[in-house]
Amino acid sequence: MYLKRYAETDIARALKSSGAVLVAGPKFCGKTTTGMQFQKSFMKLNTNSRISLARLNPKQALVGDFPRLIDEWQTVPEIWNCVKEDLDDNYEFGKYILTGSSTPVDKSDIHHSGAGRIVMVKMRPMSLFESGESKGTVSLKSLFDGQPLEVLDENASFTLQDVAFLVCRGGWPISVISDKEISLDVTRNYYNSLFVFEDCDNENFRNKRPETLKMILRSYARNISTEASKQTILADVRQSNERTMDIKTFDDYLEALGDLFIIADIEAWNPNIRSKTSIRSTPTRHFVDTSIACRALNIFPEDLMNDLDSFGLFFEDFAVRDLVIYAQAHGGEVRHYRDNAGLECDAIVHLEDGRWGAVEIKLGGEKLIEEGAVALNLLDSKITEKSDEPAPSFKMILTARGPLYQRKDGIFVVPINCLRE
Secondary structure, three states: OOOOEEEEEEEHHHOOOOOOOEEEEEOOHHHHHHHHHOOEEEOOOOOHHHHHHHHHHHHHHHHHOOOOEEEEEEHHHHHHHHHHHHHOOOOOOOOEEEEOOOOOOHHHOOOOOOOOOEEEEEOOOOOOOOOOOOOOOHHHHHHHHOOOOOOOOOOOOOOOHHHHHHHHHHHHHHHOOOOOOHHHHHHHHHHHHHHOOOOEEEOHHHHHHHHHHHHHHHHHOOOOOOOOOHHHHHHHOOOOOOOOOHHHHHHHHHHHHHOOEEOEEEEEEOOEEEEOOOEEOOOEEEOOOOHHHHHHHHHHHHHHHHHHHHHHHHHHHHHHHHHHHHHHOOOOEEEEEOOOOOOOOEEEOOOOOEEEEEEEEEOOHHHHHHHHHHHHHHHHHHHHHHHHOOOOOOOEEEEEEOEEOOOOOEEEEEEEHEEEO
């Protein structure tokens, strides 16, 4: 069963404007399956014999009708150079789709950057709307277009227990389509497969200790949705039987986790404020999918229900995942805001045309919603009065549960299972 993905639009656009498209993202997020929707011929380099033949004659992998999909291309890194050479000699739009990269190719094996020839499209795991678990009543586009909310939805059937399950299960397609009784097991199996590098051709990954990678992920998970510094995370790792790890080794491991598309920090938003206010630039620590953090700490839905403070941080990461996917569908990005006066905003959705919206992320309940509204209105006042930024297109409190409505001050209160792109 194939479920449509937002990345399809990006791939289709890229094929019309570039010679080749590299579909990049974490293992098992659906890159190959989505890429296959566009191919007219394909080669899957998923057996030793096919890989051996392609290494003997990498140009042969390019032979076929266009768009030609080459899956697991990184097993034969020379294919990248052959694609670049072919496009230099015979440039046409939409010739190749490259997918795969369960572990990335050694960058030293790629002799050409591919700039101007090969465009990257990033894929993430599935958002709730892609998995069919969001009603999609409210769209980011409608909010940016200034449309009023004409629907009031009590949303009573969607519970905090439902959210806890979705956070732990994640948006991995194979978990999404599995029966609920086994979907958490599928996610666990995925996590356990992340760090199997014995047969990897990339020496940088063969030299990585799986237990050290997991140790760093556990620290990341303990600091999820916070601005924890690298020094804080390194100190935590050093206390976990890695006392001799230096900052260079730590950075090397962090780069590997980034190359595997496991961690996905959110950078700070820096509006030009005309005051002495200093904008903090530390990124917030996030995962490409919150289920990885849950598995790193062996957390299950009942654990989240028993610790609502931690649940709030994990839900923030979960909500950021969906916001990033929805924003990307409009060419936008997600940032966070915090200044030295203590004012912060969990997510700033920023579009290329300069429009932006502010989002506070809360589990729900009147007290937390009111706290979020106060922060949003303070941010609105500060940015409008003291910067060159336009007023926000919308202010939203994104909740885990509860009703969908618009407050008298104009702020939208939107449960995550009511949101879409």
